[in-house]
Amino acid sequence: MNYTADIAIIGGGASGLVAAITAKRLNPNLSVYIFEALDRVGKKLITTGNGRCNITNLNLNLERFHGEDVSFCRYAFERFGYSEVKDFFYGIGVDFINEGDKVYPSSLQAASVVDALRFECDRIGVNTVLNCKIEDISFGDSFFLRSSEDSILAKTLIVCSGLLSGGDKIGSFGNIFRLFKNEGFKTVRVSPSLVQLKTETDFVKQLKGIKVDAKASLVCGNKVVAEYTDEVLFCDYGLSGPAILQISRQSARDEKEYTVSLDLYPDIDKTELASKIKDRAKLLQNRNLEEFFVGSINKRLGQVVLKYCGYKLSDSVSVLRDADFTKIATALKSFEFKVLSNTGFLNSQVSSGGISTDEFDPKTLMSRRYRGLFAAGEILDIDGDCGGFNLSWAWASACLAAESAVKSL
Numbered sequence: 001m002n003y004t005a006d007i008a009i010i011g012g013g014a015s016g017l018v019a020a021i022t023a024k025r026l027n028p029n030l031s032v033y034i035f036e037a038l039d040r041v042g043k044k045l046i047t048t049g050n051g052r053c054n055i056t057n058l059n060l061n062l063e064r065f066h067g068e069d070v071s072f073c074r075y076a077f078e079r080f081g082y083s084e085v086k087d088f089f090y091g092i093g094v095d096f097i098n099e100g101d102k103v104y105p106s107s108l109q110a111a112s113v114v115d116a117l118r119f120e121c122d123r124i125g126v127n128t129v130l131n132c133k134i135e136d137i138s139f140g141d142s143f144f145l146r147s148s149e150d151s152i153l154a155k156t157l158i159v160c161s162g163l164l165s166g167g168d169k170i171g172s173f174g175n176i177f178r179l180f181k182n183e184g185f186k187t188v189r190v191s192p193s194l195v196q197l198k199t200e201t202d203f204v205k206q207l208k209g210i211k212v213d214a215k216a217s218l219v220c221g222n223k224v225v226a227e228y229t230d231e232v233l234f235c236d237y238g239l240s241g242p243a244i245l246q247i248s249r250q251s252a253r254d255e256k257e258y259t260v261s262l263d264l265y266p267d268i269d270k271t272e273l274a275s276k277i278k279d280r281a282k283l284l285q286n287r288n289l290e291e292f293f294v295g296s297i298n299k300r301l302g303q304v305v306l307k308y309c310g311y312k313l314s315d316s317v318s319v320l321r322d323a324d325f326t327k328i329a330t331a332l333k334s335f336e337f338k339v340l341s342n343t344g345f346l347n348s349q350v351s352s353g354g355i356s357t358d359e360f361d362p363k364t365l366m367s368r369r370y371r372g373l374f375a376a377g378e379i380l381d382i383d384g385d386c387g388g389f390n391l392s393w394a395w396a397s398a399c400l401a402a403e404s405a406v407k408s409l
């Protein structure tokens with residue numbers, strides 16, 4: 001088919017749907033088209049927040065975002081921050097609830113967010129073309145897009161095609177990013193973020209399936225690069241869980257050597273912990289080390305930490321001396337795992353890197369090369385922490401890009 005559009009949007013994901021609604025509401029006379037590669041819009045959105053969609057965060061602090069120039073997103077968040085996002089979703093029937101700072105739809109169903117966005121697109125007359133994977137873009141005063149079966153001539157173009165996280169099945173093809181790179185746009189290396197870490201497996205394997213609350217630190221040399229306190233899950237390949245995803249970013253960005261250090265007692269210092277262990281040992285002299293931590297921490301975890309310290313589990317607790325209490329406390333406060341790699345784009349929640357923000361004006365999200373070209377969401381070199389920050393960026397950047405596209409016409 002041949003299409004002509006005032007505003008063409010590549011991608012019917014988080015940012016594409018919101019950009020389309022924003023543009024069409026601002027000027028109902030414009031023809032607004034979403035071109036979506038998959039057979040439905042919002043396929044990734046349905047999977048977010050374990051199907052509950054952590055839609056935004058009460059505290060949209062720039063410190064929770066990453067990229068070569070994080071200040072790039074300041075204006076978008078000033079214009080489209082938490083209350084604007086809340087109003088937008090309230091207007092399409094999505095109420096919010098929060099768990100701490102994390103905000104969810106009160107239905108706790110990501111699918112209902114996609115439905116509400118779809119209903120609004122239909123109501124206001126956004127055109128959605130499904131199964132239309134854009135393979136080629138000619139850039140100029142207007143934009144000529146091609147899929148295998150369709151040709152599109154667009155006065156303005158908003159690129160909302162995301163990057164590589166989650167894989168093809170939910171629309172993370174990355175081909176539009178490659179098109180921009182080939183066109184000479186400045187790009188920043190793309191790597192998986194919010195991703196599980198593969199580590200040396202000697203000890204994690206023995207702890208497979210155990211979850212603990214811990215302060216997880218990503219350490220490079222002597223420097224703590226990132227730290228976060230939350231649940232950690234031991235897996236046969238390494239470490240997972242919210243705390244690990246949150247600190248994973250930097251280890252995938254360069255070739256340096258990283259270690260994850262787990263503090264299993266973040267609320268007390270090492271001296272106090274050593275003294276608690278000493279008291280425990282006095283009390284439990286008749287046990288052997290295999291049972292020393294039974295009733296205190298997960299039995300297997302206690303055993304593996306003692307093995308990590310080099311003890312034989314068949315030894316009696318009575319062999320422990322002051323230096324041992326310090327040694328065990330040190331291990332419990334810095335249980336270390338060398339990072340080998342990560343579980344890749346397919347398992348990551350977001351891709352860091354993307355098209356350099358230098359290519360776009362932060363106040364409009366318009367390209368500095370082509371008037372009429374805009375970008376929003378993950379394809380830009382902005383990514384956020386776990387907690388609703390990535391969708392917040394998708395919403396804010398989509399609203400700003402759409403508003404600017406409408407103004408430019």
Ligand SMILES: Cc1cc2nc3c(=O)[nH]c(=O)nc-3n(C[C@H](O)[C@H](O)[C@H](O)COP(=O)(O)OP(=O)(O)OC[C@H]3O[C@@H](n4cnc5c(N)ncnc54)[C@H](O)[C@@H]3O)c2cc1C
Pocket residue numbers: 010011012013014015016035036037038041042043044045047048049050053054055056132133134135160161162163165166170171172173174175176348349350376377378379387388389390391392394
């Ligand atoms: C499992 C998982 C859970 C997540 N949970 C959360 C969460 O709870 N909270 C949060 O804030 N963030 C979460 N994220 C991150 C968040 O989903 C993304 O950052 C966000 O969806 C990015 O929005 P986007 O519009 O840029 O891209 P996407 O939502 O990925 O949308 C891109 C769309 O473009 C389409 N497309 C791609 N290429 C083409 C093409 N060539 N032609 C036509 N269409 C194309 C895709 O099919 C897709 O529909 C999660 C991510 C994953 C993978």
